[in-house]
Amino acid sequence: MTIQFNKETFRDDYSFRNSDWAIKRFPFPFHEDSYMYSVNMEQHRGGPEGSVYEKRFDVDEHYLSEMQDRAMVLAEDPLRCQSLPHMTLAGWDTLELIMVSKSEDYPDLFELHRDGNRWRWVNKPMGIDHTFTFLDDTTLPCGPLEYITRQTQGDFAVLDQRDDMLWMDAGMVTTQADWSLDFDIGMNFFEWHAPVPLAHEMGIFKRALKFLLNVQQGAPARRLNWTMTVNPLLDTSPENYHKWGIQKTTLTPENIGAKQHLRVELQTFFRLPRSNALLFPIRCYLIAFQDIVTVPKWGRRLHRVIRDLPEELATYKGFIANRPMMLDYLSKYDDGLETSLGVWPDLETEPPLEK
Amino acid sequence: MSKFQFPESIASRPVYGTLEPRPGKAHLMIADAEGAEAILDLAAQNKGLMSNTHIIFIPKGTDFSDKLRALKPAQYYEGPSYPASVQRIRKVLGDAHMGLQVYLAGTEGLMGQAMNEAVSAGIPASAIQTEHRGSVARRMQCVHCKGITEDVVTDPFVCSHCGLNLFVRDHYSRRLAAFQGVCIDAEDPGNVPESVELYK
Numbered sequence A: 001m002t003i004q005f006n007k008e009t010f011r012d013d014y015s016f017r018n019s020d021w022a023i024k025r026f027p028f029p030f031h032e033d034s035y036m037y038s039v040n041m042e043q044h045r046g047g048p049e050g051s052v053y054e055k056r057f058d059v060d061e062h063y064l065s066e067m068q069d070r071a072m073v074l075a076e077d078p079l080r081c082q083s084l085p086h087m088t089l090a091g092w093d094t095l096e097l098i099m100v101s102k103s104e105d106y107p108d109l110f111e112l113h114r115d116g117n118r119w120r121w122v123n124k125p126m127g128i129d130h131t132f133t134f135l136d137d138t139t140l141p142c143g144p145l146e147y148i149t150r151q152t153q154g155d156f157a158v159l160d161q162r163d164d165m166l167w168m169d170a171g172m173v174t175t176q177a178d179w180s181l182d183f184d185i186g187m188n189f190f191e192w193h194a195p196v197p198l199a200h201e202m203g204i205f206k207r208a209l210k211f212l213l214n215v216q217q218g219a220p221a222r223r224l225n226w227t228m229t230v231n232p233l234l235d236t237s238p239e240n241y242h243k244w245g246i247q248k249t250t251l252t253p254e255n256i257g258a259k260q261h262l263r264v265e266l267q268t269f270f271r272l273p274r275s276n277a278l279l280f281p282i283r284c285y286l287i288a289f290q291d292i293v294t295v296p297k298w299g300r301r302l303h304r305v306i307r308d309l310p311e312e313l314a315t316y317k318g319f320i321a322n323r324p325m326m327l328d329y330l331s332k333y334d335d336g337l338e339t340s341l342g343v344w345p346d347l348e349t350e351p352p353l354e355k
Numbered sequence B: 001m002s003k004f005q006f007p008e009s010i011a012s013r014p015v016y017g018t019l020e021p022r023p024g025k026a027h028l029m030i031a032d033a034e035g036a037e038a039i040l041d042l043a044a045q046n047k048g049l050m051s052n053t054h055i056i057f058i059p060k061g062t063d064f065s066d067k068l069r070a071l072k073p074a075q076y077y078e079g080p081s082y083p084a085s086v087q088r089i090r091k092v093l094g095d096a097h098m099g100l101q102v103y104l105a106g107t108e109g110l111m112g113q114a115m116n117e118a119v120s121a122g123i124p125a126s127a128i129q130t131e132h133r134g135s136v137a138r139r140m141q142c143v144h145c146k147g148i149t150e151d152v153v154t155d156p157f158v159c160s161h162c163g164l165n166l167f168v169r170d171h172y173s174r175r176l177a178a179f180q181g182v183c184i185d186a187e188d189p190g191n192v193p194e195s196v197e198l199y200k
Helices: A020-024 A063-076 A085-105 A144-149 A204-213 A241-250 A296-308 A311-316 A323-331 B035-045 B047-052 B065-070 B082-095 B108-120
Strands: A081-083 A110-115 A118-123 A128-133 A155-162 A165-172 A221-230 A260-271 A278-288 B026-032 B053-058 B075-078 B100-106 B128-132 B138-142 B148-152 B165-173 B178-183
Touching: A081 A085, A081 A144, A085 A110, A085 A144, A085 A155, A085 A165, A085 A278, A144 A155, A144 A165, A165 A204, A221 A241, A241 B178, A296 A323, B026 B035, B026 B047, B026 B082, B026 B108, B035 B047, B035 B053, B035 B065, B035 B100, B047 B053, B053 B065, B053 B082, B065 B075, B082 B108, B100 B108, B108 B128, B108 B138, B138 B165, B148 B178
Parallel strands: B026 B053, B026 B100, B053 B075, B100 B128, B138 B178
Antiparallel strands: A081 A165, A110 A118, A118 A128, A155 A165, A155 A278, A221 A260, A260 A278, B138 B148, B165 B178
């Protein structure tokens, strides 16, 4: 299908909207009626047609607007994209992986023509037609990581691998769930996850690291993570928290359906061929509560998950104060019926709301 | 004794040990304030160490200078502040040969910054020891304006650059040698809890 790109904003007037298409393909993160941390990795080798899992780097209706938002964030704060000196090769690996994947997966939108190291990259939605020399930094307007991730949705952490450890040594981070690349750059896997409650004690990070150290070329992996955001604000950064934090207090029973968003990260992991670094794209999908509950199964389930979530997690995810209001709203969409297993909407088979 | 037992914390927070004499071709000891006591203890364990030791000491109002001089280190330098001493530290680390042992003692800010210099100069982590002594003050980075506030002893505190009220996190960046400070009243402007002394 041809994607109709939305003209929308993720700040100020927040004109961001999901179409019916985007709602039905939303990566709902709960496969059962409760949630606890788990490593929850699976292979990233496609998925059902039209789903966000189908392509290596999903492009959707928000593409152009997200790229505009990223450009604004970078103009205000260039430290959101950084690469330690030894990570330039991993930046080229990233550029290659994304250009090859996108041109193969979306031939109507992206083209890559390679003649030795002379490469021509065509990004039709963004109006880019650029010829450059692969592995020659001087032929790009900025570093290779910044160049390609200004044209690709989602944040990107590039992890160096040495001493049986992963190190956050480069990244493009403008749509983050409240963490700072500028502060965390150079940290190892356990250090940058240090503020996460409970998961260390559960051994989650040890197991995850073991898995990630062994991700092989051509065999990417993926998992979902989630949190909550008031207003469809992509840039929930610690840097700007003193500006956006106040928005959490603007929820009312009348506006919560439109303002409160479930924020889901599709995290993928790709081994890079030359640098042996691990590319860690973190793609953010937002959906308003009022759109989630149009899928009866998701409405029922979200209510139960949020209701039963341990307090530490609700605090860490930053919505403990708003949880009672969320539950008041969501309970209207939970009639107590059983839900089918798995994340899919199951619109054809799940009963409509009986309330 | 001015040793403080830090409570157990998260994985990014540094932990410190107790300095012990190690065999080495040369020894570089960098300390501030009560960190001098750790060097004195070290010297008491092995007097021979001092003949090829370079001490860099920042007194911060303490009076350990005479005692350190009396150890007769091969080189002794006293700096009025860390920023005033850092050029010399870089030169010494840059000139160092294989087999240098580095000893850092005193406040977290001093150890963190000097550790950074040593690591960037290529000194292996296994040749660097640390021991906390004296003030539990922290070096804090404001995540909002990026400014560093030195010697923070209360939580919350006011950023010395942008003036926001920040709470003190345990999340620590070795690259910045600083803990992270985050706005405490973002969701309720003006509602700032009373400052309390750290660890109290």
